[in-house]
Amino acid sequence: MIPQNFEYSAPGNLRDALALLAGGNAKVLAGGMSLIPLMKLRLAAPEHLVDLGRVADLKSIREEGGTIRIGATATHYDIESSPLVRGKCPLLAEAASNIGDVQVRNMGTIGGSIAHADPAADYPASFLALEAQVRIASAKGERTVTIEQFLVDALTTALEPGEIVREIIVPVEPANAGVSYQKMVQPASGFAIVGAAARVRKSGGKVAFVRVGVTGLAAKAFRATGVEKLLEGTSGSPADVQKAAAVVSDGADANTDLHASASYRLQMAKVYTARALTQALSRAS
Amino acid sequence: MRPETPGMASRRPSRHLIFNAFCHNIIDRQKADSMKRKINLTINGKSFTDEVEPRMLLIHYLREVAGFTGPHIGCETSICGACTVALDGKAVKSCTMFAVQADGREVTTIEGLATNGQLHPVQEAFWNEHALQCGFCTPGMIMTSKQLLERNPHPTEEEIRHGIEGNLCRCTGYQHIVNAVKAAAAKAGA
Ligand SMILES: Cc1cc2nc3c(=O)[nH]c(=O)nc-3n(C[C@H](O)[C@H](O)[C@H](O)COP(=O)(O)OP(=O)(O)OC[C@H]3O[C@@H](n4cnc5c(N)ncnc54)[C@H](O)[C@@H]3O)c2cc1C
Ligand code: FES
Numbered sequence: 001m002i003p004q005n006f007e008y009s010a011p012g013n014l015r016d017a018l019a020l021l022a023g024g025n026a027k028v029l030a031g032g033m034s035l036i037p038l039m040k041l042r043l044a045a046p047e048h049l050v051d052l053g054r055v056a057d058l059k060s061i062r063e064e065g066g067t068i069r070i071g072a073t074a075t076h077y078d079i080e081s082s083p084l085v086r087g088k089c090p091l092l093a094e095a096a097s098n099i100g101d102v103q104v105r106n107m108g109t110i111g112g113s114i115a116h117a118d119p120a121a122d123y124p125a126s127f128l129a130l131e132a133q134v135r136i137a138s139a140k141g142e143r144t145v146t147i148e149q150f151l152v153d154a155l156t157t158a159l160e161p162g163e164i165v166r167e168i169i170v171p172v173e174p175a176n177a178g179v180s181y182q183k184m185v186q187p188a189s190g191f192a193i194v195g196a197a198a199r200v201r202k203s204g205g206k207v208a209f210v211r212v213g214v215t216g217l218a219a220k221a222f223r224a225t226g227v228e229k230l231l232e233g234t235s236g237s238p239a240d241v242q243k244a245a246a247v248v249s250d251g252a253d254a255n256t257d258l259h260a261s262a263s264y265r266l267q268m269a270k271v272y273t274a275r276a277l278t279q280a281l282s283r284a285s
Numbered sequence: 286m287r288p289e290t291p292g293m294a295s296r297r298p299s300r301h302l303i304f305n306a307f308c309h310n311i312i313d314r315q316k317a318d319s320m321k322r323k324i325n326l327t328i329n330g331k332s333f334t335d336e337v338e339p340r341m342l343l344i345h346y347l348r349e350v351a352g353f354t355g356p357h358i359g360c361e362t363s364i365c366g367a368c369t370v371a372l373d374g375k376a377v378k379s380c381t382m383f384a385v386q387a388d389g390r391e392v393t394t395i396e397g398l399a400t401n402g403q404l405h406p407v408q409e410a411f412w413n414e415h416a417l418q419c420g421f422c423t424p425g426m427i428m429t430s431k432q433l434l435e436r437n438p439h440p441t442e443e444e445i446r447h448g449i450e451g452n453l454c455r456c457t458g459y460q461h462i463v464n465a466v467k468a469a470a471a472k473a474g475a
């Protein structure tokens with residue numbers, strides 16, 4: 001399997017990378033874990049690849065003003081093993097550690113995953129539950145959008161030609177919060193048949209805060225606000241969790257493929273949402 | 286076999302088309318040559334410099350240009366892990382990477398593990414525990430197991446199975462591979 005030939009550039013800094021991309025003909029190469037398989041099948045045949053792998057500072061993970069900022073080329077392994085992410089945004093570390101296999105996590109990047117926007121990717125569930133923001137850069141300037149604005153459809157994002165994902169911004173999780181990512185694994189690829197991410201906080205014996213994101217179920221990941229509303233204010237009993245999780249699929253246009261039918265996915269979304277909520281509640285204090 | 290249908294002859298490419306294709310081939314080759322890039326990398330401690338097309342996959346470079354046939358091509362679709370090598374100490378599937386991405390970096394293949402004829406502890410454990418049958422998956426399996434033990438010297442059985450998820454074996458049923466990784470860990474801890 002040999003891809004079509006292409007021109008290759010490996011700029012050392014962001015400015016050069018953005019200048020190369022400004023023409024609109026070039027495509028970004030990050031970890032290559034989605035792009036190279038597509039190129040080998042000749043489903044993608046870019047004329048020019050701009051490798052972000054050597055761009056300095058695009059990989060950094062840092063804390064700033066109550067947020068954690070993760071550079072686009074941080075790999076899934078960088079994220080799962082970062083003490084900062086594990087300590088202050090454990091949901092993202094958990095999601096990263098669930099992606100594919102160790103070789104994929106060593107190469108694949110957070111920016112590449114989100115830019116590729118695979119409907120079965122793991123991160124989007126957590127990004128939605130975290131109400132993440134995406135910092136976008138181009139030769140013309142920068143803009144920051146919410147994750148909901150960023151994810152447009154299956155394999156479609158708000159990125160314009162010449163733009164790259166520069167950073168993902170997530171909040172620092174309060175110490176008393178509980179989080180969980182639960183995924184039904186497609187055994188051959190490791191992708192999510194469905195995946196549910198939950199964040200909860202308790203206060204005075206009641207569930208005070210709930211965020212739920214779901215991936216794999218529909219063309220794009222979504223935030224399950226119906227579930228959140230039903231659970232907030234309850235005592236978080238198993239019955240409350242079941243009742244809330246039962247509405248996760250309401251209104252969803254579920255995917256059907258060789259691995260799972262739409263009705264199976266709809267059912268599994270409820271099961272995995274309930275599991276994520278149960279575990280998150282047990283971890284919250 | 287399909288019977289020869291009437292009109293078949295007219296579908297044979299004309300001389301003109303053949304000439305065109307020939308010219309295109311030359312142009313394509315010239316274009317490909319001009320796209321070539323010089324890379325310099327270290328493989329198993331030795332420095333290599335070559336001109337390669339950017340589209341050349343690292344596995345093809347290792348096997349066909351540099352002559353390291355230890356890493357195998359199993360699926361060529363990023364699934365089986367037979368092509369696993371270490372890039373700057375990290376296990377990667379060399380069929381899902383371009384050789385140009387390895388420019389300036391250090392690659393270790395299975396051939397680079399033994400030192401002075403002494404097998405690497407993971408290789409030795411695979412030998413002792415009969416962790417292979419046909420051996421096709423073994424170079425990749427060992428590279429991944431080595432990575433696992435570097436990051437987690439005392440893995441549980443579950444952690445071993447999670448750690449080698451990216452490598453498929455069609456022969457052993459994995460049990461002896463898991464045993465070998467355990468044995469290598471125990472030996473390192475002893
Ligand atoms: C065997 C296997 C199993 C996998 N299993 C899973 C899984 O279980 N869960 C999961 O979520 N994913 C899985 N993946 C996909 C993996 O997470 C990829 O790493 C990820 O989707 C793409 O990231 P990348 O850095 O490799 O991007 P690339 O493949 O380099 O790029 C992907 C796309 O994004 C664009 N791009 C890359 N970076 C940027 C940027 N900074 N700005 C703008 N555009 C950019 C590229 O142009 C390309 O179109 C798997 C992949 C493989 C090969
Ligand atoms: S040959 Fe590379 S993963 Fe199978």
Ligand code: FES
Pocket residue numbers: 416417418419420421422423453454455456457
């Ligand atoms: S020993 Fe034959 S594939 Fe693993």
